[in-house]
Every structure is written in C-alpha cells, then in structure tokens.
Amino acid sequence: MLAFVIRRIGQSLLVLLIVGLVAFSMFRFVGDPIDNMLGQERTIEDVERLRAQLGLDQPFPIQYFKFLEGAAQGNFGVSYRQGRPVAEILLERAPATLELAAVSGVLAILAGIALGVFTAIRRNGPTAHTIMAASLIGVSLPTFLIGILLIYLFSVELGWLPSFGRGETVQLGSWWTTGFLTESGWKALILPAITLGLYQMTLIMRLVRSEMLEVLRQDYIRFARARGLRSRVVNFRHALKNTMVPVVTVIGLQLGAIIAFAIITETVFQWPGVGLLFINAIQFVDIPVMAAYLMLISVMFVGINLIVDILYVFIDPRLRVDRNGGH
Amino acid sequence: MTTEVKDKGRWQRFLESDFFYAFKRSPVALVSFAVVCLLVLSAVFAPLIAPTNPFDPASLNLMDGFTPPLEPNAFTGNTFLLGTDDQGRDVFSTILYGMRVSLFVGVAAVLFAMVLGIVLGLVSGYFGGWTETIIMRVADVQLTFPSILVAMLIFGVAKGFTPVEYRDQMAIWVLILAIGLSDWVQFARVVRGATLVEKNKEYVAAARMIGRSPWAIMIKHILPNALSPVLVIATISLALAIIAEATLSFLGVGAPPTQPSLGTLIRIGQGFLFSGEWWILFFPACTLLALALSVNLLGDWLRDALNPRLR
Numbered sequence: 001m002l003a004f005v006i007r008r009i010g011q012s013l014l015v016l017l018i019v020g021l022v023a024f025s026m027f028r029f030v031g032d033p034i035d036n037m038l039g040q041e042r043t044i045e046d047v048e049r050l051r052a053q054l055g056l057d058q059p060f061p062i063q064y065f066k067f068l069e070g071a072a073q074g075n076f077g078v079s080y081r082q083g084r085p086v087a088e089i090l091l092e093r094a095p096a097t098l099e100l101a102a103v104s105g106v107l108a109i110l111a112g113i114a115l116g117v118f119t120a121i122r123r124n125g126p127t128a129h130t131i132m133a134a135s136l137i138g139v140s141l142p143t144f145l146i147g148i149l150l151i152y153l154f155s156v157e158l159g160w161l162p163s164f165g166r167g168e169t170v171q172l173g174s175w176w177t178t179g180f181l182t183e184s185g186w187k188a189l190i191l192p193a194i195t196l197g198l199y200q201m202t203l204i205m206r207l208v209r210s211e212m213l214e215v216l217r218q219d220y221i222r223f224a225r226a227r228g229l230r231s232r233v234v235n236f237r238h239a240l241k242n243t244m245v246p247v248v249t250v251i252g253l254q255l256g257a258i259i260a261f262a263i264i265t266e267t268v269f270q271w272p273g274v275g276l277l278f279i280n281a282i283q284f285v286d287i288p289v290m291a292a293y294l295m296l297i298s299v300m301f302v303g304i305n306l307i308v309d310i311l312y313v314f315i316d317p318r319l320r321v322d323r324n325g326g327h
Numbered sequence: 328m329t330t331e332v333k334d335k336g337r338w339q340r341f342l343e344s345d346f347f348y349a350f351k352r353s354p355v356a357l358v359s360f361a362v363v364c365l366l367v368l369s370a371v372f373a374p375l376i377a378p379t380n381p382f383d384p385a386s387l388n389l390m391d392g393f394t395p396p397l398e399p400n401a402f403t404g405n406t407f408l409l410g411t412d413d414q415g416r417d418v419f420s421t422i423l424y425g426m427r428v429s430l431f432v433g434v435a436a437v438l439f440a441m442v443l444g445i446v447l448g449l450v451s452g453y454f455g456g457w458t459e460t461i462i463m464r465v466a467d468v469q470l471t472f473p474s475i476l477v478a479m480l481i482f483g484v485a486k487g488f489t490p491v492e493y494r495d496q497m498a499i500w501v502l503i504l505a506i507g508l509s510d511w512v513q514f515a516r517v518v519r520g521a522t523l524v525e526k527n528k529e530y531v532a533a534a535r536m537i538g539r540s541p542w543a544i545m546i547k548h549i550l551p552n553a554l555s556p557v558l559v560i561a562t563i564s565l566a567l568a569i570i571a572e573a574t575l576s577f578l579g580v581g582a583p584p585t586q587p588s589l590g591t592l593i594r595i596g597q598g599f600l601f602s603g604e605w606w607i608l609f610f611p612a613c614t615l616l617a618l619a620l621s622v623n624l625l626g627d628w629l630r631d632a633l634n635p636r637l638r
Contacts, residue, residue: 026488
C-alpha cells in the first residue's frame with residue numbers, strides 16, 4: 001500500500017518535471033530575453049552584465065533548477081504583453097474561472113444525478129426516451145456551438161440574459177472578486193454555466209443511468225421490494241447509494257476537465273477568467289503566461305489524478321488485495 | 328486475406344461480403360455515407376463548384392456585403408444562394424473552401440496520429456521491456472488530460488518555437504501536428520493489445536524462423552490482423568479531429584484568417600449575430616455539424632459492423 005502511494009507520487013513528480021522542462025525550454029529558446037529587455041542602443045558590456053544578472057551565463061541544468069525553484073514559489077516572470085508579474089494576473093483572473101467552474105460543476109452533478117435516476121427508473125417511458133435522445137445530440141454538439149446557440153436564443157432573440165462578461169462584481173478580501181452578490185452577476189453566470197456544465201451533465205447522467213440499471217437488476221433490490229419497502233426507499237436508499245463509488249470517481253476526474261473546457265466557454269462569453277487569458281497568451285505568444293498556465297494546469301491534473309487513484313485504493317478494498325497480490 | 332474463388336474480382340467479392348450486406352441494410356450507414364461523400368466531393372471540387380473564389384480580391388465587390396440568402400442585393404441586384412459576409416464574399420463559396428481546410432487538417436491529423444500510434448504500438452507490443460514501459464507510461468499520462476487541451480498546449484508551444492515570419496503559413500501544419508499528437512494514444516493502445524496477442528501465434532514464430540526481420544514481421548504479418556479496430560478508431564477520431572480543429576480555429580488559435588476553416592468562419596460569423604446577419608454564422612455551423620455528425624455515425628456503425636466487442 002505504502003509502496004504504491006510512494007511510486008504513484010514519484011510518477012507524478014516526474015511528469016511535473018518533464019512539463020517544467022517544456023515550459024522552461026519555451027523561455028530559453030523562443031527569442032532572446034535580453035533582446036526583449038534591452039533596446040537598440042546597448043553595449044556589449046550591458047548585455048554581458050544583464051546576462052550574468054539573469055543567470056543566463058550558467059549551465060542549462062542550473063538554469064532549469066532555478067526556474068523550477070521560481071515556479072514552485074509562484075514566480076513566473078513578467079507578462080510580455082501586459083508588463084505585469086504573471087502571478088498577479090493569474091490571481092486576478094482566478095476567481096472568475098473558479099466561480100464559473102464551481103457553479104457549472106454543481107449544476108452538472110445535481111441535474112446529472114437527478115436525470116440519471118429518472119431515466120433509469122422510468123426507462124421505458126416517453127420522457128426518459130426523449131431525455132436520452134436529447135443527451136445524444138448534446139454530446140455531439142461542440143461546446144462552442146452550444147454557447148452560441150444559447151446566446152442567440154436568450155440574448156439576441158429573447159433579450160433576457162447578457163451575452164458577455166461577468167456583470168457587476170464585488171470585492172471580497174484583498175484579491176477575490178465575486179459575482180455571486182449582485183443580480184447582474186448571477187444573470188451573467190447562467191448561460192456560461194449551462195454551456196460549460198452540459199457535457200459533464202450528460203456524462204454523469206449516462207453513467208448514473210447505466211450503473212442504476214445494473215444495480216436495479218440485483219437480487220437485494222428484488223428482495224427489498226419483496227419485503228414491501230416503498231419504491232422511493234428502494235430506489236434512493238438502496239440502489240442510488242451503491243452507484244455512487246464510480247460516479248464519485250468520474251466526478252473527481254471531471255473537475256479538471258471542467259477547468260480545461262472553461263477555456264472554450266470563457267472565449268465564447270468573453271468571461272474574464274484564466275482560460276481567456278491563456279487563449280490571448282497563445283494568440284500573442286506571451287510566453288511567461290503560457291508557461292505559467294501550462295505548469296498550473298499540469299499540477300492540477302496530476303494532483304487530481306493522484307488523489308483519485310489513492311482514494312480509489314482506500315475506498316475499494318478489492319483493489320488493495322489485487323495490488324498486493326500482484327507483486 | 329480471405330482465399331476465395333479466384334475468378335471473382337476483389338470488387339465482386341466485396342459486393343458479396345457480409346460487411347457490404349450489413350451496410351446496405353442500415354439506413355443510418357447509407358445516409359451518413361452519402362452525406363460524407365457529398366461533403367468530401369464538394370470540398371475537393373470546390374474550385375469547380377464555387378460560384379466565386381473568395382480569396383481572389385478581384386472577384387469581390389464590397390457593395391455586395393451583407394446580402395441575405397436568395398434575396399437580390401439592394402445596390403447591385405446580385406443574388407447569392409447563402410448570402411454574403413461583410414466583405415461581399417459569397418458564403419456558399421467560403422463554406423466550400425473552408426471545408427477543404429477543415430477536412431485536410433482533420434484527415435492529415437488522423438493519418439499522423441495513426442502512423443505514430445501504429446509504430447509505437449507495434450514497437451511496444453513486440454519488443455516489450457523498457458521501451459514498452461516508457462511509451463505506455465507517456466500514453467497513460469496523456470490520457471489523463473483532455474485531448475483538446477493537449478492540442479491547445481502543443482499548438483501554443485509549437486507556435487512559440489516557430490519564427491514570427493512563418494507563423495501564419497505554418498499555422499495549418501502546426502495545427503495538424505497538435506491535433507495528431509493529442510490523438511495517437513488510442514491507436515497505440517489498440518495496436519499494442521493486438522500485437523501482444525498475435526506475436527505468440529505460430530505464424531509469427533514461423534516468420535521469425537525463416538529469418539524475417541522484426542520490422543517485416545510487425546508490418547507485413549502482425550499489422551494486417553490489427554487493422555479493423557484501427558479503421559474504426561480512425562473514423563471516430565476523424566469526427567473528433569474535425570471538431571477539435573473547428574474549436575481551436577473558433578478560439579482564434581487555429582487556421583489563420585487567410586485560410587479560414589469552418590471554425591474560423593463560425594468565429595467571424597459570431598460577430599454579426601447581434602446585428603441580425605444570422606446566415607454568416609448559421610450555414611458554416613450547419614455544415615460543420617452535418618460533417619461531424621455523419622462521420623461520427625459512420626464510425627459508430629463501422630464499430631458495430633466490424634467488431635461488436637470494441638468499447
């Protein structure tokens with residue numbers, strides 16, 4: 001068990017080191033930082049001095065190590081485009097993305113589980129069939145088209161909801177800005193949250209449905225019914241509970257996906273979050289921002305996967321026996 | 328592969344196969360195949376079909392701008408099947424040319440992913456050892472990231488490494504590289520799995536015995552037995568690659584405005600949604616959907632027809 005955890009952590013660190021190497025090589029080989037910092041009128045002494053000052057005269061491994069040290073402390077240098085420290089920009093943009101991701105995650109989980117249970121219990125009803133067919137279309141529509149469709153319906157035709165931005169935000173503490181406290185903030189959140197959550201919702205719904213169908217076939221459910229328990233108790237207390245282990249795992253893994261897909265949603269709705277920042281950074285080849293985002297998202301994904309993997313072994317005793325028996 | 332009566336041609340044999348019979352009996356397969364054929368042919372022959380060349384400035388008339396579909400323009404009296412955009416470009420022609428870019432990027436990316444995946448899958452399955460460990464580890468790690476994110480990151484990194492003056496010309500190739508690299512894992516996994524099964528069979532031992540080289544064994548003997556799942560994955564990947572390309576181009580990190588794909592056209596069209604010129608967005612979006620959906624349905628059908636066990 002402990003060996004598994006240690007090996008798994010070691011793997012994660014290795015992945016992060018490699019991603020760090022990619023990020024660092026972007027810094028090192030795309031353009032000359034000296035050219036970016038010094039103007040036309042420079043002397044060779046100036047260049048040499050700055051080179052030594054920045055540590056660029058040192059061997060590659062030492063530079064790489066220094067870069068990692070800085071990255072671990074959240075120091076990614078200065079954005080070429082905005083001229084401000086990258087960490088500061090990221091911190092300013094993070095609340096928008098996190099609030100959007102949180103709302104669409106909650107939406108996806110609640111609606112996904114509810115619809116999944118419904119379609120499993122009434123699996124031959126016309127409503128369930130309609131929901132399943134609609135979910136198929138939902139899965140094959142690209143996210144950005146769903147966003148545009150929603151904008152067209154609710155902003156252009158009906159004029160109910162804004163089509164871009166975050167609405168009014170309120171400052172909380174020193175750096176967190178929230179849209180949760182104003183009416184316009186909530187209104188602006190609705191369409192992006194649906195766009196972002198829709199795919200995950202259909203995913204959770206389909207998973208819950210198939211797991212429920214599997215569980216409902218089992219003997220203990222039939223036995224519970226035979227005992228005369230009400231179907232609500234059977235469906236929710238006995239059946240749903242046992243579908244939750246795989247569902248929780250998938251939800252955990254989808255957390256990262258929501259943050260990643262936020263890039264698309266944020267661009268469609270011009271939502272001022274981290275994803276939009278990253279897209280703009282790619283367009284203008286703003287390397288410090290790209291490198292920082294690359295590192296950030298990798299840490300997040302690797303972390304989530306590590307936690308899910310370890311939790312899985314803790315939750316499901318069968319896996320533990322397997323792994324120990326296998327070695 | 329099958330040794331049938333010699334006097335029938337390949338084509339005749341194909342027409343009598345179970346595969347073709349299943350195809351004839353499936354309305355979904357027939358319709359989606361017809362749609363794919365229609366779209367691919369009209370993309371290939373775009374210069375012949377398109378009423379105007381949208382990239383020839385001489386054929387454009389700014390006065391034609393914003394003509395609604397099938398209505399004569401207020402100034403020039405010209406009528407366009409699907410209307411025109413802000414610069415007077417015929418939307419129908421831009422869609423035909425845009426589909427060329429979308430299909431080219433999609434097909435090239437899938438081919439690239441397929442070749443890479445097949446080679447890595449064969450090597451890791453056949454040789455095993457540390458080569459296999461490294462390749463499959465990388466594959467595992469890559470699978471934990473959504474492929475569209477991987478494509479975006481690779482696009483960003485590759486764009487960073489391209490010299491500034493080549494960036495627009497190279498964008499299409501960088502896009503192919505990015506989508507291809509984000510998509511090889513599935514191929515590698517399937518081919519490796521098949522190789523692990525096949526390499527212990529007697530015909531491989533026999534081939535080794537007569538002294539064929541490992542590469543000849545892998546490509547000539549093992550690979551043909553792994554081809555049908557590869558074909559299925561390639562079709563489904565094509566739909567995903569077309570959508571990935573459209574998404575990247577829509578986000579403004581894909582095909583440049585000088586070579587617009589369907590995604591770029593949708594990006595341009597989104598700007599006119601509020602002023603009421605819906606056709607600039609609507610028709611490219613419908614084309615993209617029709618293309619992606621029909622390729623996807625075809626892939627689904629192919630999966631069921633060739634190998635019901637897969638997935």
